[in-house]
Amino acid sequence: MNRIDNDLRSIQEARILVENAREAQKLLAAYSQEKLDRIVACMAEEIAQHARELAVFAQEETGFGNWHDKFIKNLFTSEFLYQKIRDMKVVGIISEDKENRTMDIGVPVGVIAALIPSTNPAATTIYKTLIAIKSGNAIVFSPHPKARKTIEKVLDILMRTAEECGLPSGAIAYLRTVTVSGTAELISHKDTALILLTGVPKLVRLARRSGKPVICSGPGNGPAFIERTADIKKAVRDIIASRTFDYGIVSASEQSIIAEECIANEVRHELRQNGAYFMSPQEAQQLSSSIFRSDGSLNPDFVGRSASEIARNGGLCIPADTKVIIAEQQYASAANPYAREKLCPVLAFYVEKDWRYACEKCIELLLNEGRGHTLVIHSNNEQVIREFALKKPVSRLLVNTPSTLGGIGATTNLFPALTLGCGAVGGGITSDNVSPMNLINIRKVGYGVRRIEEIAPDKLLQTSDTGYDALCFADQQTADLPDLNELLNKLLKQLT
Numbered sequence: 001m002n003r004i005d006n007d008l009r010s011i012q013e014a015r016i017l018v019e020n021a022r023e024a025q026k027l028l029a030a031y032s033q034e035k036l037d038r039i040v041a042c043m044a045e046e047i048a049q050h051a052r053e054l055a056v057f058a059q060e061e062t063g064f065g066n067w068h069d070k071f072i073k074n075l076f077t078s079e080f081l082y083q084k085i086r087d088m089k090v091v092g093i094i095s096e097d098k099e100n101r102t103m104d105i106g107v108p109v110g111v112i113a114a115l116i117p118s119t120n121p122a123a124t125t126i127y128k129t130l131i132a133i134k135s136g137n138a139i140v141f142s143p144h145p146k147a148r149k150t151i152e153k154v155l156d157i158l159m160r161t162a163e164e165c166g167l168p169s170g171a172i173a174y175l176r177t178v179t180v181s182g183t184a185e186l187i188s189h190k191d192t193a194l195i196l197l198t199g200v201p202k203l204v205r206l207a208r209r210s211g212k213p214v215i216c217s218g219p220g221n222g223p224a225f226i227e228r229t230a231d232i233k234k235a236v237r238d239i240i241a242s243r244t245f246d247y248g249i250v251s252a253s254e255q256s257i258i259a260e261e262c263i264a265n266e267v268r269h270e271l272r273q274n275g276a277y278f279m280s281p282q283e284a285q286q287l288s289s290s291i292f293r294s295d296g297s298l299n300p301d302f303v304g305r306s307a308s309e310i311a312r313n314g315g316l317c318i319p320a321d322t323k324v325i326i327a328e329q330q331y332a333s334a335a336n337p338y339a340r341e342k343l344c345p346v347l348a349f350y351v352e353k354d355w356r357y358a359c360e361k362c363i364e365l366l367l368n369e370g371r372g373h374t375l376v377i378h379s380n381n382e383q384v385i386r387e388f389a390l391k392k393p394v395s396r397l398l399v400n401t402p403s404t405l406g407g408i409g410a411t412t413n414l415f416p417a418l419t420l421g422c423g424a425v426g427g428g429i430t431s432d433n434v435s436p437m438n439l440i441n442i443r444k445v446g447y448g449v450r451r452i453e454e455i456a457p458d459k460l461l462q463t464s465d466t467g468y469d470a471l472c473f474a475d476q477q478t479a480d481l482p483d484l485n486e487l488l489n490k491l492l493k494q495l496t
């Protein structure tokens with residue numbers, strides 16, 4: 001089949017899937033929370049049985065990351081996330097304030113178009129499906145071409161299980177012929193209500209041009225600041241565990257370390273003790289030209305690879321037990337590749353005189369890339385932590401925890417999510433760890449509790465007992481404007 005036929009088929013498929021999803025969602029919108037919850041429970045239970053096999057499959061198909069950490073991520077979504085959402089009230093009456101006589105009603109947004117990154121195909125697909133159905137929405141996926149088989153495998157299991165448990169057919173679906181034209185049709189179709197986009201930087205512009213609301217996770221570039229009062233051994237252990245998790249492909253992961261000058265040597269020592277290799281300036285120069293392509297984009301051959309594989313592909317000779325590779329840096333400029341997101345176990349290392357300078361360096365790094373994403377601080381000085389929290393252009397500030405796992409809500413009490421909103425600065429509509437609550441509209445119900453005169457009783461003329469009469473009085477005033485002017489003139493004369 002030639003390219004044009006493929007595009008046409010893909011566009012046609014997208015239209016049919018969205019139209020079917022729209023009809024399925026109409027049925028779903030009438031389901032109670034309990035009925036939706038039963039379907040979500042069946043899906044979570046079934047997919048957890050396949051967590052290991054899907055992790056192995058994803059790693060084999062994409063070459064990114066390692067199956068062991070992908071297995072953890074699959075369990076994180078099918079078990080940990082499921083436990084968190086199990087008792088959430090998302091649709092129907094979700095809250096009622098009897099005293100103030102208001103009520104919130106959760107209303108599903110409708111049909112969601114979902115894009116999945118090649119770096120995290122199984123866990124992100126599980127996560128998006130569970131939160132979409134929990135919130136009574138239909139969801140149509142456009143699988144990443146490099147991870148298509150994994151995404152299809154996950155969705156086949158989820159669709160079969162959900163439909164056996166009562167989900168209307170078409171409420172979960174995916175494009176089988178994936179092209180950019182088909183994806184464009186899916187996200188801009190008139191019946192698509194919302195785009196849920198994770199990774200895939202090349203399609204972000206397309207999503208924004210559709211004019212639909214976009215929930216997206218922008219690029220990360222989180223620095224890790226180690227302040228002088230930190231438990232240095234623990235901070236270093238956290239950073240290495242985080243940077244090596246799934247070989248560094250989670251966007252919340254640390255991309256650089258900033259150490260205060262007075263503890264910098266101790267931090268270097270600990271890093272070496274824990275498997276870090278510090279490159280010479282020549283080695284750093286050589287590796288940076290391999291990690292990034294000439295157009296400035298990341299070279300996928302280095303993404304989600306172990307330190308030894310990165311060294312081998314980049315022509316470096318490093319000890320066999322190296323876990324992370326470090327380049328000492330001074331500047332956080334756009335021209336410095338180490339000041340960017342690297343998606344592999346490579347870190348920049350900066351030294352700053354004190355926490356105020358470190359604060360500035362963090363801001364420079366985040367303005368360079370990763371605005372609105374995540375930052376981590378290791379410190380036991382509550383005042384510095386608060387100063388940091390008040391000033392940084394991020395949506396998540398993590399404290400004394402591995403950034404990868406803290407950001408997604410595994411080692412913190414942030415909501416467990418694999419789409420991390422970066423707010424308006426990141427080009428999306430939320431800065432939240434995206435949850436089912438981001439996939440509904442809230443219909444506000446308010447009972448009448450006061451008359452209009454009561455909103456400013458000392459400033460409004462009380463003409464009668466009812467608010468309606470007060471409004472009529474206002475109308476009457478407008479009709480009698482000349483008289484009102486006369487009155488004003490008289491008043492002015494009296495005052496002068």
Ligand SMILES: CC(=O)SCCNC(=O)CCNC(=O)[C@H](O)C(C)(C)COP(=O)(O)OP(=O)(O)OC[C@H]1O[C@@H](n2cnc3c(N)ncnc32)[C@H](O)[C@@H]1OP(=O)(O)O
Pocket residue numbers: 115116117118119120142143144145146178179180183198199200201202203217249250251252298299300303343418419420
């Ligand atoms: C919480 C989290 O962890 S968030 C997610 C993790 N972070 C990321 O994914 C980081 C951002 N990703 C990237 O920088 C890149 O995807 C990389 C470096 C990982 C991989 O790069 P690549 O292998 O070149 O894949 P890339 O995602 O760019 O897509 C490859 C092609 O598939 C296309 N494509 C991807 N998804 C789709 C889709 N749904 N429909 C149609 N085409 C698609 C892209 O447009 C691109 O086309 P092109 O090569 O003709 O330009």
